[in-house]
Amino acid sequence: MRFIALLLLLVPALVCAFEPLNTDDAGTVAKDRNQIEQYFFKTASHGGGTANTVDISTPGEEYFGGGSAKAFPLTYTRGIAENTELSLGATYFASPRGNYSPASNKVIAIKWRFAEDGDGKWALAIKPTIGLPGTPQQQVHGLGLGLPSYGLNLIGSSYWDPIELHINALYTKSLYNTNYLIGLSDSPNRTNIIFLSAAPVWTVVPGFKLALDVGLTTNPPSNEQYLTNYALLAAIFSPTEDIDIGLSYMQSAENMGIVISNVGVRASRSEIGLTWRF
Secondary structure: OEEOOOOOOEOEOOOOOOOOOOOOOOOOOOOOOEEEEEEEEEEEEEOOOOOOOOEEOOOOOOOOOEOOEEEEEEEEEEEEEOOEEEEEEEEEEEEOOOOOOOEEEEEEEEEEEEEEOOOOOEEEEEEEEEEOOOOHHHHHOOOOOOOOEEEEEEEEEEEEOOEEEEEEEEEEEOOOOOOOOEOOEOOOEOOEEEEEEEEEEEEEEOOEEEEEEEEEEEOOEOOOOOEEEEEEEEEEEEEEOOEEEEEEEEEEEOOHHHHHHOOOOEEEEEEEEEEEEO
């Protein structure tokens, strides 16, 4: 079986989310302030037997290859207005390695918070993204796509003390160079990708949060099942107001039953990293 899901980059993929979650929030970096998110993730396959041929493609990171991957996604964000931010992202792959650049998944995004409650109880934002094309060899080995991609994420956030809830609805036009394989596979990919997710976040005590992130995405190979489901658990520790240390563990599979039971063909991603605002 083959599990290929949107990453949007990216993380990053085109999602460029509220690290270490897949789901983004409607908040923006304050005007003239900066933010750097430096993370490390590792993917793995489970339940595929001794051949271990399950493709590792997990929502939130754009990797279409077969086998495991280790990578360092980096995102820089600048607040350009009180309700608007600009972000630049890329991912450095420690593995797999080959005759191609390890730097891929280059993404440009703008988030605009266009509506919000005066008391800060809710907010709405939109986030258009552009994914820059990778090289043909990067596409062949699953490190991004050989043509530009673009997407639009509608983000809703609600805030109640001590709970907040974030919901995303993302559409991506995921173009690729049809003259080359994707992740060493010649199966044609869907190019219209939908990603839906929700993430409740609980402030346990000041400076420490727990989150559950669940969602589904259309599955790019056109000859495979249409949807992939995922569930992610995360913890965020903030030793200061401007520093977050996050870690998460996610599993994705063809249905939520496999994800919850932890039995069956599935993929996983473990992630840890740092967010610094200055």
